[in-house]
Amino acid sequence: MFGVKNKTRAVVGTGYGTDPRRIDSLKRQINDDTDPSTTFRSVRTVSHPNGRVLMFEIPSAPKGIPIAWKGHWYGRAGENTEPLALDKIDAIRAQSHLMDWTAQIVEDAELSDLSPEAIAVARRGFAEHNASRIPTETIESWTGEEFLRHAGLVTKRGITRACILLLGKPEASYLLSPLMAELTWKLVGQEHAYEHFGIPFILSTTRLYSRIRNIKIRLLPRAS
Known part of the structure; x- marks a missing residue:
């Protein structure tokens, strides 16, 4: 929620996201950097006498699957965000131990x-x-x-x-929903590219496989 102070809950207003393209870009960034991919379910603007409030509806985490941000898991420690402890990761994964x-x-x-x-x-x-x-x-x-x-x-x-x-x-x-049913192909190196593949996976896995390539790199000895 933007436009509301954390501690006092007082509405102060925000100018963030007045351009819809900024919101779309943020949603795509969240989708690209979370694993498994997810994003805001909705973004709502509320008019308040003290200012504009922006509300982000976050979907609940899937049972038994910790959500990573840029390859790392995080958790709340009071008002702070810290790396998620291994025992907590195991506890989350254990939620689905008896459920397929x-x-x-x-x-x-x-x-x-x-x-x-x-x-x-x-x-x-x-x-x-x-x-x-x-x-x-x-x-x-x-x-x-x-x-x-x-x-x-x-x-x-x-x-x-x-x-x-x-x-x-x-x-x-x-x-x-709320899971994003997508497979993602990423190219990292001298070139950068990515592509998302949705369902049906029995077809999209073949399309994704066709994008995979091994780049040959020639390593030349240093001149003496």
């Missing part, structure tokens, strides 16, 4: 949220992996839902998070 996050059911998810192209790729991979025990003709005869049940991506209770991650249409990523 990917196996949880996604409420409101429907089969129409899945990409037909991604399902076709998954079906071919499933057929190749199980060629020794299930005839390809049998696998091809299954309906889309039957295949997803055999693959363990859909249960009687509904569609799993793993199913949305692997096979979901790009526009279905909101079903996994």
Whole structure:
């Protein structure tokens, strides 16, 4: 919250973020530098008699997954921010020890949220992996839902998070909120570049892999 003093909670107003582009840039920076990627759920401006207040809605942290900032974990120590102790990191990770996050059911998810192209790729991979025990003709005869049940991506209770991650249409990523369902490719060195890849991961991993390259560096001996 900007425009409010920390200790007294008095409204003093702020001029930050009057340009929407500044807010968009901040949201992208948060998304790029957090791991797993996340950002503000919303940014709201409140008019107060004492000045303008800017409110950032921060999504709750996913259970069992500590959020890193630029590769490091931090925690609050009173009013200060300090590196997160190892025992606290272990405690956070232990939250999901007995729960498979990917196996949880996604409420409101429907089969129409899945990409037909991604399902076709998954079906071919499933057929190749199980060629020794299930005839390809049998696998091809299954309906889309039957295949997803055999693959363990859909249960009687509904569609799993793993199913949305692997096979979901790009526009279905909101079903996994507050997590950002993205893979990021970064190029670091003499050149700098990055690209984000969303769901379905079964397709985007192939696109990401195509961006990976090994740069040859020639090291010449120093002149004597």
